[in-house]
Amino acid sequence: MISLAGRDILHSWGKFVLTGVGLGLLIGATLTMAGVYRGMVDDARVLLTNSGADIWVVQKDTQGPYAESSSIRDDVYRGLLGMPGVAQAANVTYLTMQVRHGARESRTMVVGFEQGQPGEPGYLVAGRRLLRGHFEAIADVKTGFKLGERIRIRRHDYEVVGLTRRMVSSGGDPMVFIPLKDAQEAQFLKDNDAIIADRARTEANPALNRPGVPGLLDAVTASQTINHSVNAVLVKVGAGDTAANVAQEIRRWKHVQAYTREQMEEILIEKLVATSAKQIGMFLAILTVVSAAIVAFIIYTMTLGKIREIAVLKLIGTRNRTIAGMILQQALGLGLIGFIVGKISATLWAPAFPKYVLLETADAMRALAIVMVVCALASTLAIRAALKVDPATAIGG
């Protein structure tokens, strides 16, 4: 027996391919949507992994530096270092800001870290680590900066000495790493007018500006411009201790919150990414329904266009099973063309997206299965119409 479906597809391949490409672009959009979600989750995981920490110590009653603003004093880490199980503890700051690069301004996350401590970017794709204590930076390649270029952050220029990759915030913004001290200053630095206004206010305060106590005013002013806060302390746990236990001890003895890697992941993925996931889920559902409607409509009209041939086929003894099989195979064929076109187009256009799009093979396989099921379901309408055709109509009147 020959494949009726195959012959029909070959006979009208132009129509099939065109429809398949249309469907494929839709499937490509769907795959990309799923990839955007996977990319967000992956970005979050990479962010946690690259920070090199086992425990995030943050301000009490907050959910950590990536979800909310958290501020703790920059000497907390000393106390932590004294605790059993803590191998390393280092301050970090996070500051989201617009960074100008040539004519273009882009959102970046400026990270302040201590050299050789958790929080330092793990691997560089070019350049070197920070050697000087000030005004050097390591930038993610997505910022667009090249080695030797200068980044203006607040009032200072930083020279890009190293480049790293896949270092983005939970919002997908590429990171720029600078020394902690510089970052602390940048983060809490007021503009000149504010400083002058503050000074004036301090001077006007008779309690702080006492004629009889020379130097008091200067000391007060100095203390006002020095910043002793950071956003989090990253802790590495020593061998033989579990992060969960150490985190519990930290919570018990210090007035801070401590999260393990698993807890941070939960905060990032289940809380931060959750709304986006629902948003994308809605899109996926709609795209699936639209694809199904398109396949159903196309297969249905193709079948209606073949009613006479179907009547003849039935008259000369073709079984319902064979006719249903023909329509089903055409629907599946259309789905397959669509899937291939979709996979290729998603792969081609994914790198052009500003944020990371992660196309997972497992997702593609899942999509293929869904496409096939949807096409099979969509063809039932056409199959029903075909099975209703009366072979007597082939004989005519």
Add this chain to the structure above:
Amino acid sequence: MDDGIHIEGLSKRYGAGDTAVDALKDVNMRIAPGEVVGLVGPSGSGKTTLLKCLGAVIEPTRGRMTLGSEVIYDSEQGGWKTPDLRALRRDRIGFVFQAPYLIPFLDVTDNVALLPMLAGRTNSASRARALELLQALDVAHRAGAQPSELSGGEQQRVSIARALANQPPVILADEPTAPLDSERALAVVRILNQMASQYQTAIIVVTHDEKIIPTFKRIYHIRDGRTVEEAGEGREIS
């Protein structure tokens, strides 16, 4: 005589009650193997209804039909003898229509070979059979063409080849010459006659076509659902 087509007391009523139409009333016909008979009658007289009954696509109300040596329908004995009417049509009845109704996505050979394939024969045996018939019908040179690339007369010959593909004892032709000019129409009738004697097939040709009516040796006239047999001119086709 127990071959060919034998119809006894065949009646067909469409609908019921006040709107019922008696399309066939006690029709009797007998066509021998290798014979071609004409079935003529005015519009609405029941010609197509008769072909549909004989072609096992509608069920008669009463009567008996025999194809070859087998009774296929007997209202006295529970109706159709086989529950599988598709297999009956596939194996024992050939159809030729007014329009060729070829399957547009199969080439000429496969249009003919489809029937033996549906009957479970191998592709190569089916195609060999198709080529043999296409040769007999003088369209073998177009064997690889698409139906849309054929002339009207060629298409009609291919559809006759298809009707013959499973060597049915019976061919039912409904106005097979309607779209053809008189030369081609006569050619089709000549071919039907040839095929009837070559394959010992009984052929009924429903027609209005004045050009071909004189060629039948025997004609059934149908009027208001009743048949009257009549000798035809049986004119030779040059």
